[in-house]
Each structure stands twice: as structure tokens, then as C-alpha cells.
Amino acid sequence: MGERMNVRGRLKGINLEELMHVNPEALQENIREVFANRLTVIRLINQGRTGNFIYRRCGISNSEQTRLANRFLQRDPEGRYFGDRALIPQMRTTEYRRNAPVQPMRSQQQGGLSGVLKLTLERHPTVATEISNFILRFHSDFSGQKFDRKFIAAKFRSILKESGVTEDEWPFNHKGLGQRTIEKYINEILRSDFMCAASTLGEFGVTHAQIGSGEQGLISPSLPFDVVQLDAYKVDQMCIVKAEPLPGIHTSRVIDRFWLLAAVDTVSTGVLAARFVFSSEVRAQDVEDVLISAFLGNWKPRDEAELQNLSYVPGSGMIGYVLPETKGALWGALFLDNAMAHHADRIKIKLKELIGFSVSYGQLKRPERRSIIENTFKQIAEQVMHRSPSTTGSGPGFGRATDAESNAEKYEIFVDEAECLLDVWLANLNVTPRSGSTFSMSPVELIRAHLNNYKVPIYLPTAREESLNKTKLSLDVEYCIVRGSAESGVAPHITIDKARYTNKVLSRSLELVGQRLLVKIDPKDLRQVEAILPNGQSLGCLSVLGYWSKTAHSRITRKLINRALRDRTLEITRKDDIVMSFVDNLLRKRNKRSLLEWQRMERELSSLGQSSSGDDSESIERTAFQLTDGGVTKLEFLDDFFDQSAGGVADE
Missing domain, CATH: 1.10.10 (Arc Repressor Mutant, subunit A)
Known part of the structure; x- marks a missing residue:
């Protein structure tokens, strides 16, 4: 009697609506009738009705009323009241518990082990x-x-x-x-x-498992350029590079494992910038170049597209080209993975401060948080790369073409053509309508709709005019100490990546020895740097000394050459031009990794208005290799050794 009064008293002080979890319409008719009758009992107890009144109304005895009330107030494994769930017929609120001891089983006995x-x-x-x-x-x-x-x-x-x-x-x-x-x-x-x-x-x-949970992320973009995603995709294709080792004699070399680096806007899914990276791994300089290009929006259509029977759709292009008002738009956040190149200071410190975005690396092995760029790469693989007769597929047994390497040469699938094809495809993708979050609009249409929204006008913050300078954005800034000694006859100079720099002013200024200079470095051409005194006065441009000064080269190339010198793997072919000696060696090795580096060097020199064949007119007698567009034929090696006294590698 006391237990019955206690449970009835507890039910009177409870808000039943908070414990209602069942939709009666979803139950079968016979079960729904029993459930509704039991629920009426609980409601009457909650209203303070007596057991006899409830019995006359519902036909349920006092003891059964108490049992139902106890079930209603019983807690589930998560600590919540069962509520009306416990009133469903045949609904278990407790697990079966075995009380009988376990007896030895007979040889043919079945069952008897419940619980x-x-x-x-x-x-x-x-x-x-x-x-x-x-x-x-x-x-x-x-x-x-x-x-x-x-x-x-x-x-x-x-x-x-x-x-x-x-x-x-x-x-x-x-x-x-x-x-x-x-x-x-x-x-x-x-x-x-x-x-x-x-x-x-x-x-x-x-x-x-991380996606589809219904929980919003900490960063939830709602407008264009709130979040930009960047990633690298290994191109599943073999291509060839053309070479002319001797005048009029052309050869070809197959390369693979090069990369596509791209930046996309999360909300519109539009591609901001993309480029091929010819290297076994993506470097920080490559990432910086793509980010600067995406920020400035300086993409232009390729002139050679028409020669390859490719055409840009009218109004297509990268976002900054189609919508000039988005050039220099400030990003809210940049989503990156945890690749080593993304953790470089030039990305997480230099560009972050210059452009003004925050960097979000996220957890390891969580590509789903960059789903937009991953989906873009998936489309590139399925619609472009895997349709090529020289594709390597997405993995062993997944789409690799038969004799992919032979097909690359048979069908003459050149790197330049593949790059041009991808450029046209990405440009057209930006004006292709898509389903889903873009409301069946193209990325360009969606961004334009946001910019022209008169009901909810938005202000697209852009960088200051002085920040929209590609050269300034690309410059590296370092402090270098002036070295030199009158006693040793060493003129004042600074050292950057094991090469000495000076000019007429610095070489005569012994009073600057030991001082720190602020140096502005163009990482794409290390032949000259700008030096600034501690008082802010400029020393002008300092030129590199010796065999580094003849051919333009990037900081990446400088480091690779220094590594080859340190490992003693660089065979000297031009005594006054270490850069072209490095190019010669890349093609002499004939392996695919060296060919990738050679292709990168070819692009690097072309962008600076030079050729991988060098500037020498005494071609055959002077060099071990004659280079034009690729390939190599080994010639007689130089008799004289490389002369380092001209001022190349410094040991300090």
C-alpha cells in the first residue's frame, strides 16, 4: 500500500509532456488501443484520481496501475525516464537475468544456457x-x-x-x-x-563517421570567401616531355607522379587557382604561388588552347577573372591538411599576415572537412584523367590503362597539352550549373547572386591597393649578418643559401661588418636581393657572386643544387654556370624523378624568359649536354674541373 501511494505521489508532480516519446499513429491498431488505455491510466494518476475511479474508467486493477506507474518512471540505460515508451505492449524495460545456476551439459543437450x-x-x-x-x-x-x-x-x-x-x-x-x-x-x-x-x-x-552526425562544425561558412580550401592531388596519368639533345634530333621521356595544386571557395565551390607541380612532393613555394594567384585573381586564358581544338565556354575562367570585383577579396579562413609544405613559415606566418586569413589545419587523416576540394579532385580524376589512355588509375586494379607508359608515347600525350586541357576544363567548370548547396547555379552565378543581393546586401572586404602587388607578396624577408675581413682580403658581403652577395657600396663598407641587414628576397630569382640598413636606408640591390649569377634560378633550385654538391652527386658540365650544370645532370640520369625536376626547371626558366639550353653560343665544345625542350645525349665530358674560386659555394 505504501509503495503504491509513493509512486502515485511521484507521478502527481511530474510534467507528463516531457516524457512523451511515442507517436501513437505509428503503432498497429490493436497495439495502439492498449497503449492509449494505459496512457489514460497514467494521465488520471497524474491528475490525482483514485484507483477505483481509474478501474471503473479503464478496467485496469489497482495492482496493474501501480505496475504501469513504476514502468513509466523507470530509467533506461542512458538515465532517462522510459515514459510512455514503457506503456507499449511487450516493451522490455529490464534485461533478462538468470537466477538458476549453470548445470553441466549432457552430450546431446540443446539450450539451457539463457543468460x-x-x-x-x-x-x-x-x-x-x-x-x-x-x-x-x-x-x-x-x-x-x-x-x-x-x-x-x-x-x-x-x-x-x-x-x-x-x-x-x-x-x-x-x-x-x-x-x-x-x-x-x-x-x-x-x-x-x-x-x-x-x-x-x-x-x-x-x-x-565524422560526417552526417547533424552537428555543425566550429567554422560554418555562409558567404563566398568565408573559407577557402587548398589541397594537392597526385595526377593519375603518365605524360611525355619533348627533348632536343642535338639540333634537329628529338626524343621523348615519360614522367609520372606530378601534382595538381588547387584552391577552391567552399560556399560557391568555384576554383580560384590551380597549377601543375612537377616534383615528387609539393613544396611550400608551390603552395605560396597558388595562394597568391588565388588571392590576386590573375589567371588568363591560354593562347595555345585553340591550337589544341579546345575552347573556353563564353564567360568562363577562374573566379577572379570572371568577377574582377572579387580580386583581392579577404578570406575568413584557409583550410589545409597537415602536409609539411603547409606548415612552412611562408604559409602560416608570412601569407597569413600579408593577406589576413586564419589557418585551420584540422585533424590528421580527416579529408572530409575539406570535402569541396576533394570532390573537385574526384571529378577531375573521373572526367579527365581516368579517360586518358595513359592513366595510371586511382590504385592497383582501379582504372589503370593497359600499357599506360607505352600509350603515353604512342598517343603523344604531352605535359603541355594535359595542362592546357585541365585549365580549360576547370575554367568551364566554374560556369557549369551544379545541384546541391549551389541551388543548381554555377559557382560564378552563385557568387554574383550574393554580390547583387539587395535583400541581404553583403560587403566583400578587399585588401588595400598596396597589398595587391604580386612581387611584394612573393618576397621573402630575412636578416643577414655582414661578413668580411680586411686582413684576409675578403670584401664585405652577406651569405644566402651558401652563396655570397654584395655590390660596390657594401664591398667598400668595412664598418658594416658584423651588422644585421634586412634583406628582401625574390624566391623565384635569387640572382639579386635588396638590402636595407638598420636605420632604414637602402643599400640597393646586391648581386650573387660567381657561378650562381649567370642563369636565373629559384630558391628551390638553389637548395637542390647545394644538396647535390654536398652529396657529391653533381657532375659539372659548365664551369661558369652551376644552374645549367644541374639541368644537364637531371636529364643525364634519365629516371622519372629527375625528369620531373627538369620539367619544373624548364617552367621556371621559361617564366623568367630563359631557356634550359643556356645562353652559351659555344654549345657542344663547352658543355656536356645540349638542351632545348627535354631529353639528353651524353657527350664527351669537360677536361677542366669546376672552378669554385669564382665565388659559388661558401662554407660558412
């Missing part, structure tokens, strides 16, 4: 915690291994033995060692936590 697992876990409470932790940590502890339930079951039995379960107890006294029961228990643990289960059951689960 034995739960009983075993109650007797050995630490087992449940150990096996649960082992299962949910499986992916991190056994990375790359397939989740095997038989292996987990064996581990479970091992934990039971360590906890004191004997051979005469379940599961060891059972013919099948309780395999099916244990596997069901493993599945229950996995079903208890979707995120952990997805992470445990495979590599794809680790990635995909």
Missing part, C-alpha cells in the same frame, strides 16, 4: 570493462588489421581465464566455447557507440 553470459559478467565485473576497451581501441592498437570477431572472442576467453573462470565453467565447458554468444556480445558493444564502432570496423569508417 549465462550476463551471469558470468556479474560474477567477474572487470571482464566487461576490459573487453569493451579492447574492442573500442582495436583500430588504434591494431592499425591496418581487419576486425576479426574470432580473434576478439579468443581475447575474451583469455580475459575470463585471467579473472579466475575455470575449465569447468562456461564457456570452457561448452562444445563451441560460447562462440556465437560471445560474438553477439561483441556486436552489442559495437552498437552501443556508432563513432567507436565505425572507427573499429575499418579505415573508411574512421573517415566517414
Whole structure:
């Protein structure tokens, strides 16, 4: 009687509407009638009606009323009231609990073990915690291994033995060692936590479980240029580069594993900038070039597109070209992955301060947070690269063309043509309508609609005019100490990447020895730098000395040459031009990695108005290799050794 009065009293002070979780319309008719009658009982108890009144109204006895009230106020495993869920017929609110002891089984006996697992876990409470932790940590502890339930079951039995379960107890006294029961228990643990289960059951689960949870990210872009995503994609294709080792003699070399680097706007999905990177890995300088191009919007259509029967759709192009008002637009955030090139100071410090965006690297192995750029790369792979007869596919057995390397030469799939094709395709993509979040508009149309929205006008912040200078954005700034000695006859100079720089003013200013100069460096051409005194006065341009001064070269090239000199792998072919000697060596090696670097050097020199064949007129007698567009034929090596006294590599 006291228990009945207690539960009725508890029900009177509860707001029933907060405990209603069931939609009666979803129940079958016969079940719905029983449910509705039981719910009426709970409502009447909540209103303070007596048991006899409820019996006359609903036909349910006082004892059954108390049972229903107790079920209604019972808590589920998550600590919430069951509420009206407990009133559904055949709804379990407690798990089955075995009370009978486990008896030895006869040889042909079937069944008789209901609840034995739960009983075993109650007797050995630490087992449940150990096996649960082992299962949910499986992916991190056994990375790359397939989740095997038989292996987990064996581990479970091992934990039971360590906890004191004997051979005469379940599961060891059972013919099948309780395999099916244990596997069901493993599945229950996995079903208890979707995120952990997805992470445990495979590599794809680790990635995909992070999305589709209904939770908004910390950074949620709503307008164009709120978030820009940048990533690199390994091009699944083999191409060839043309070479002319001797006048009129052309050869070809196959290259692969080059990269496409691109930046896209998250809201509009429009491509801001893209370029091929001819290297085994993407470097920080490549990332900086793409970001500056995306920021300035300085893309232009390729003149050679018409020669290759390619055409830009009217009004197409990169976003900054089609919509000039977006040039220099300030970004809210830049989404990057954790590649080493993205953590370089020129990205996370220099460009961040100059352009003004924040950088978000995110978690390791979480490409889904950059879904827009990843989807763009997927379209490039499916619609462009994998349709080529020289494609290498997305992996072993996935789209690789038969004899891809031979096809590259057979069908003459040149790098320049592939790059031009991709440029046209990306430009046209920006004016192609898309479904989904862009409301079936193209990226250009969506950005234009935001800019012309008179109901919700937006202000697109742009950088100051002085910031829209490509040269200034590209410059590196460093402090260098002036070295020199009158006693040793060494004129004052500074050293950058093991090369000496000076001019007439600095070389005569012994009073500057030991002082720090602010130096502005163009990383694309290291032949000259600008030096500034501590008082702000400019020393003018300092020129590099010796064999570095003849051919324009980038900082990347300087570092590669220094590394080759240090490793003693650079064969000297031009005693007064170390850069062209490096180019000669790249083609002499004939491997694909060297060809990638040679192609990068070719682009680098072309952008500076030079050629990989150098400026020498005494071509054959003077050099070991004659280069034009690619390839090499080895000639007689130079008799004289490389003369470093001209001022190239400095040991300091």
C-alpha cells in the first residue's frame, strides 16, 4: 500500500509532456488501443484520481496501475525516464537475468544456457570493462588489421581465464566455447557507440563517421570567401616531355607522379587557382604561388588552347577573372591538411599576415572537412584523367590503362597539352550549373547572386591597393649578418643559401661588418636581393657572386643544387654556370624523378624568359649536354674541373 501511494505521489508532480516519446499513429491498431488505455491510466494518476475511479474508467486493477506507474518512471540505460515508451505492449524495460545456476551439459543437450553470459559478467565485473576497451581501441592498437570477431572472442576467453573462470565453467565447458554468444556480445558493444564502432570496423569508417552526425562544425561558412580550401592531388596519368639533345634530333621521356595544386571557395565551390607541380612532393613555394594567384585573381586564358581544338565556354575562367570585383577579396579562413609544405613559415606566418586569413589545419587523416576540394579532385580524376589512355588509375586494379607508359608515347600525350586541357576544363567548370548547396547555379552565378543581393546586401572586404602587388607578396624577408675581413682580403658581403652577395657600396663598407641587414628576397630569382640598413636606408640591390649569377634560378633550385654538391652527386658540365650544370645532370640520369625536376626547371626558366639550353653560343665544345625542350645525349665530358674560386659555394 505504501509503495503504491509513493509512486502515485511521484507521478502527481511530474510534467507528463516531457516524457512523451511515442507517436501513437505509428503503432498497429490493436497495439495502439492498449497503449492509449494505459496512457489514460497514467494521465488520471497524474491528475490525482483514485484507483477505483481509474478501474471503473479503464478496467485496469489497482495492482496493474501501480505496475504501469513504476514502468513509466523507470530509467533506461542512458538515465532517462522510459515514459510512455514503457506503456507499449511487450516493451522490455529490464534485461533478462538468470537466477538458476549453470548445470553441466549432457552430450546431446540443446539450450539451457539463457543468460549465462550476463551471469558470468556479474560474477567477474572487470571482464566487461576490459573487453569493451579492447574492442573500442582495436583500430588504434591494431592499425591496418581487419576486425576479426574470432580473434576478439579468443581475447575474451583469455580475459575470463585471467579473472579466475575455470575449465569447468562456461564457456570452457561448452562444445563451441560460447562462440556465437560471445560474438553477439561483441556486436552489442559495437552498437552501443556508432563513432567507436565505425572507427573499429575499418579505415573508411574512421573517415566517414565524422560526417552526417547533424552537428555543425566550429567554422560554418555562409558567404563566398568565408573559407577557402587548398589541397594537392597526385595526377593519375603518365605524360611525355619533348627533348632536343642535338639540333634537329628529338626524343621523348615519360614522367609520372606530378601534382595538381588547387584552391577552391567552399560556399560557391568555384576554383580560384590551380597549377601543375612537377616534383615528387609539393613544396611550400608551390603552395605560396597558388595562394597568391588565388588571392590576386590573375589567371588568363591560354593562347595555345585553340591550337589544341579546345575552347573556353563564353564567360568562363577562374573566379577572379570572371568577377574582377572579387580580386583581392579577404578570406575568413584557409583550410589545409597537415602536409609539411603547409606548415612552412611562408604559409602560416608570412601569407597569413600579408593577406589576413586564419589557418585551420584540422585533424590528421580527416579529408572530409575539406570535402569541396576533394570532390573537385574526384571529378577531375573521373572526367579527365581516368579517360586518358595513359592513366595510371586511382590504385592497383582501379582504372589503370593497359600499357599506360607505352600509350603515353604512342598517343603523344604531352605535359603541355594535359595542362592546357585541365585549365580549360576547370575554367568551364566554374560556369557549369551544379545541384546541391549551389541551388543548381554555377559557382560564378552563385557568387554574383550574393554580390547583387539587395535583400541581404553583403560587403566583400578587399585588401588595400598596396597589398595587391604580386612581387611584394612573393618576397621573402630575412636578416643577414655582414661578413668580411680586411686582413684576409675578403670584401664585405652577406651569405644566402651558401652563396655570397654584395655590390660596390657594401664591398667598400668595412664598418658594416658584423651588422644585421634586412634583406628582401625574390624566391623565384635569387640572382639579386635588396638590402636595407638598420636605420632604414637602402643599400640597393646586391648581386650573387660567381657561378650562381649567370642563369636565373629559384630558391628551390638553389637548395637542390647545394644538396647535390654536398652529396657529391653533381657532375659539372659548365664551369661558369652551376644552374645549367644541374639541368644537364637531371636529364643525364634519365629516371622519372629527375625528369620531373627538369620539367619544373624548364617552367621556371621559361617564366623568367630563359631557356634550359643556356645562353652559351659555344654549345657542344663547352658543355656536356645540349638542351632545348627535354631529353639528353651524353657527350664527351669537360677536361677542366669546376672552378669554385669564382665565388659559388661558401662554407660558412
